[in-house]
Structures are given as C-alpha cells and as structure tokens.
Amino acid sequence: MDNTESLITAVERHPRRNGRYLIYLDGQHALTVYEEVLIKHRLLKGERVEADKLRRVLEDEEQQRAWSDALKHVGRRPRSEKEVRQFLKRKEYTEPLIDRIIQRLKEQRYLDDADFAALWTEQRIYSQKKGSRWVKQELQQKGVAPATIQEALDQVRPDEEERICFELGLKKWKLTSGTSQDKRRKTAGFLMRRGYSASIVGKAIRRIIEEAADEDERSEDSELWEWPEE
Structure with missing residues (x-):
C-alpha cells in the first residue's frame, strides 16, 4: 500500500x-x-x-x-x-x-422516459404539426421503449390529429398550383412526409376537395349575382 x-x-x-x-x-x-x-x-x-x-x-x-x-x-x-x-x-x-x-x-426525477415521450409527442403534434408516424420514429431513435411510445401516442385524440392534418393540408392546397389532380398529389405527398398515416391523409384530402368545391360554388354564385334595378 x-x-x-x-x-x-x-x-x-x-x-x-x-x-x-x-x-x-x-x-x-x-x-x-x-x-x-x-x-x-x-x-x-x-x-x-x-x-x-x-x-x-x-x-x-x-x-x-x-x-x-x-x-x-x-x-x-x-x-x-x-x-x-x-x-x-x-x-x-x-x-x-x-x-x-x-x-x-x-x-431525483430528472430522467423519465414516459414523461419525456409525453412531452415530445405533445410538442411535435400540436406545435410542429407532425403526424404520429413521424413522432413514433423519432422516439424509437431516442431509445424509448415501444410500450412507452404507444402510451404517449394514445394520449393524442384521433380527431385532433385529423383536424391538424386537414388544416395543414388545406393551407398547402391553396398554395399549390396546377390541376386538381396535381394539387391532390402534391398535398397528399406533403402530408405523408410529415408523418400522417394514409388513412388520416385520405380523410383530409376528401375534406379539402369538398371545401374547395364549396368555395368554387360560392365564387360562381357571387359572379352570377345581379344587382336589382332601382
């Protein structure tokens, strides 16, 4: 010694x-x-x-x-x-x-994967408007257990994710040029790349097309309107 x-x-x-x-x-x-x-x-x-x-x-x-x-x-x-x-x-x-x-x-509660996954999911979905698939892949890369990831994603209401996807897609649709088919393809691709599932994107695209059709109809009605003679 x-x-x-x-x-x-x-x-x-x-x-x-x-x-x-x-x-x-x-x-x-x-x-x-x-x-x-x-x-x-x-x-x-x-x-x-x-x-x-x-x-x-x-x-x-x-x-x-x-x-x-x-x-x-x-x-x-x-x-x-x-x-x-x-x-x-x-x-x-x-x-x-x-x-x-x-x-x-x-x-000392400085580290908790369940809390981390919940915070990460909320921030990504509501603030950055990413889809569940995107969030799931990120959490997997960060080493969070599958069950913990699923628990965090389960806290997101499906109708909320659908709403966000629709609103995001509608903005993209309005900024996209080309035919209706072009706009549909580009908007769907954009939403898929942000991590939304095919089913959610499909619902969003159908709603967007309906919204666009309603706007076109309202626009046509406005153009056909004639002011009454005095």
Missing part, C-alpha cells in the same frame, strides 16, 4: 468557475475540485493527504463532474435515457459511473 503523504499548502477559489476550488499539494497546484468534494473530504489548508485518500477524492470528483455534466444536459431540454447515456459516453465516462448517474437522475 502506498503511504505517501502530501501536504495541502493552499486552497483557493477558482477565479472563473463558481463552486470550484484549486488545491495545492506541497506548493504545487495538484487538482481542481467541486465544493461538495472539498467539504466531503475536508480538504483544508494544513491537512495531510495520503495517496489512498487522494484516489478517493479523484473518484468523487469525476462522479461530481459527470453529475454536473448530466444536469446541464437535461436542463437544456427534456432527454431520453438513451440520449443521456450517449452524451456521457462521448464525455468518456466509464459504464459503471454512467449507470450510477442515470440511476440518480431517475431517483
């Missing part, structure tokens, strides 16, 4: 990073630690640090750094468990440490 000891000769606040401290051993800057690690291991000026304790300090420091990185990552926007794991792997943390961080995030 290595019984080498070092003397903490100075402890200074980091000049640019809040909550971090510079630790000097035997007159040389040796490491930078989080305040939590500083307090846990009583890293005070004048204390002697054995090699074994220094190793534990470094392990706790890495864990605290991983925790801080993970919190920043989930703080930017909701994340799936797979996304956080991939992020921590890119930071080159070990698998056992990543497992501990993931478990801690779950325990």
Whole structure:
C-alpha cells in the first residue's frame, strides 16, 4: 500500500468557475475540485493527504463532474435515457459511473422516459404539426421503449390529429398550383412526409376537395349575382 503523504499548502477559489476550488499539494497546484468534494473530504489548508485518500477524492470528483455534466444536459431540454447515456459516453465516462448517474437522475426525477415521450409527442403534434408516424420514429431513435411510445401516442385524440392534418393540408392546397389532380398529389405527398398515416391523409384530402368545391360554388354564385334595378 502506498503511504505517501502530501501536504495541502493552499486552497483557493477558482477565479472563473463558481463552486470550484484549486488545491495545492506541497506548493504545487495538484487538482481542481467541486465544493461538495472539498467539504466531503475536508480538504483544508494544513491537512495531510495520503495517496489512498487522494484516489478517493479523484473518484468523487469525476462522479461530481459527470453529475454536473448530466444536469446541464437535461436542463437544456427534456432527454431520453438513451440520449443521456450517449452524451456521457462521448464525455468518456466509464459504464459503471454512467449507470450510477442515470440511476440518480431517475431517483431525483430528472430522467423519465414516459414523461419525456409525453412531452415530445405533445410538442411535435400540436406545435410542429407532425403526424404520429413521424413522432413514433423519432422516439424509437431516442431509445424509448415501444410500450412507452404507444402510451404517449394514445394520449393524442384521433380527431385532433385529423383536424391538424386537414388544416395543414388545406393551407398547402391553396398554395399549390396546377390541376386538381396535381394539387391532390402534391398535398397528399406533403402530408405523408410529415408523418400522417394514409388513412388520416385520405380523410383530409376528401375534406379539402369538398371545401374547395364549396368555395368554387360560392365564387360562381357571387359572379352570377345581379344587382336589382332601382
């Protein structure tokens, strides 16, 4: 066992990073630690640090750094468990440490795939006007379990998705030039690419055609109207 000891000769606040401290051993800057690690291991000026304790300090420091990185990552926007794991792997943390961080995030409710899937689905369908197929594919890519995805999609009322698809398609129809057949093909393709199912797109196209026909009829009636003679 290595019984080498070092003397903490100075402890200074980091000049640019809040909550971090510079630790000097035997007159040389040796490491930078989080305040939590500083307090846990009583890293005070004048204390002697054995090699074994220094190793534990470094392990706790890495864990605290991983925790801080993970919190920043989930703080930017909701994340799936797979996304956080991939992020921590890119930071080159070990698998056992990543497992501990993931478990801690779950325990403190920073990470929950069910909540994530529900929020993601609501934002995509109502704000970005994407179809269920699009949302399902995205959540699959983010590693969310099939049952969890289905549970989130089940919260979307079919008539609501049909309404959104119809309104989106109607706007596209009005902006599309060409024959009625051209407009039908282009509008249907547009809606399919946004992730709406064939059945929902079919209903939307039929409603759009009816709407367009009604508008044309109203327009013709207006043109045929004659003002009565005085």
